[in-house]
């Protein structure tokens with residue numbers, strides 16, 4: 171099936187790009203594995219009603235726009251891209267079977283994934299990622315009962331803590347590996363005053379509810395027998411490695427734990443695009459030109475999937491992509507140059523904000539030293555930190571060799587969870603910094619699919 175423009179990801183970036191194109195009369199197919207458009211941030215409520223702090227009406231506006239332009243935007247929810255081959259050719263798994271698309275132009279807007287850091291006890295029932303807790307609260311109005319400790323770093327930590335505590339959850343402690351932002355970092359974040367004020371608002375909410383904030387600290391162990399009972403907290407140094415000295419024990423029934431976001435590069439990797447390591451934008455990210463073209467002809471990348479920038483950057487990149495692609499296709503852009511220029515101006519301020527945010531709370535490698543030899547790193551394949559270290563001692567020094575030798579990253583999640591931890595362990599063992607290591611590889615199909623689906627696609631394998 172051919173479609174001129176296919177966009178993968180109906181979050182703020184992809185949906186806004188589809189709308190920008192539709193306003194110029196250009197049709198697109200918009201694929202997303204979620205049941206609704208809106209991506210991570212604009213999740214509609216599916217069950218119950220829980221008034222959550224920071225509710226944003228822009229998601230509903232985007233969804234209304236998609237409905238309004240339904241004759242030009244073919245939005246297919248529950249459709250997951252499981253492979254990209256040169257061409258580009260996409261394999262899509264849908265509820266009623268699999269199919270292939272061969273677009274002229276492919277826009278990848280696949281968003282972010284959370285960075286998880288393995289610590290002893292993190293596989294106990296009752297330990298969630300911060301995003302996981304937020305998704306349960308946002309989509310299904312499910313919130314934890316009993317005492318909750320949230321740990322990690324970055325804006326999501328304070329946002330989820332403020333959202334849960336305002337919804338009546340007993341969040342007792344927030345454990346942040348970063349310190350209090352410096353005057354310089356605050357000045358950088360003040361480049362986007364609304365975002366800085368939002369962050370200050372979360373902090374004030376936590377103080378008002380008596381939540382204790384432990385800065386420059388990390389959870390070094392989750393303790394329990396079949397369920398979380400308490401966490402052990404230690405101070406951390408400049409690189410966030412735990413410091414020796416007394417530990418604090420905090421009672422908890424539920425723990426939220428994650429350390430910021432990284433770009434979901436699965437599809438840009440499968441498409442064969444060049445990538446580079448950029449710590450400010452969340453680590454590995456696709457290389458792009460000014461018009462968001464990647465190194466592969468007619469493949470573009472926007473939003474958090476092309477480097478963490480946040481929702482406002484994602485929306486602005488959608489507008490700019492729509493404007494640029496309209497012109498490439500020889501149509502008259504309904505989006506005025508002035509509108510694209512304004513989006514570009516917003517991105518400039520947001521870039522300065524992002525730099526300051528990274529300076530304050532960007533992931534530091536010492537945090538990965540918390541895992542001891544028995545800590546599970548790859549949860550899908552049951553590979554411990556000790557198994558990885560033993561393989562490294564045997565000489566399996568590169569990500570690919572280590573994967574083949576230990577199966578870390580070969581399971582259901584395909585390394586989405588353990589990837590950064592495995593890379594940091596290789597870096598520490600080899601003395602080669604992560605940006606100098608080869609990027610972890612990605613294999614098709616990206617997600618488990620039925621044999622029947624694969625069989626229906628197999629005749630379409632490139633070269634057959």
Ligand SMILES: Cc1cc2nc3c(=O)[nH]c(=O)nc-3n(C[C@H](O)[C@H](O)[C@H](O)COP(=O)(O)OP(=O)(O)OC[C@H]3O[C@@H](n4cnc5c(N)ncnc54)[C@H](O)[C@@H]3O)c2cc1C
Pocket residue numbers: 178179180181182183184201202203204208209210211212249250251252279280281282283284300301302304326329431434437472473474475479480481482484616
């Ligand atoms: C767990 C989590 C919680 C967050 N919470 C907040 C928050 O509360 N506030 C905030 O400001 N920011 C939050 N963020 C960051 C925010 O989501 C992003 O900045 C913003 O949504 C980026 O928009 P996007 O369009 O680039 O990506 P997204 O909104 O992530 O949209 C990408 C879409 O692509 C889909 N997709 C990915 N791969 C495929 C595939 N192979 N096939 C089909 N579809 C695919 C995804 O399911 C998703 O719907 C959160 C991020 C995460 C990961």
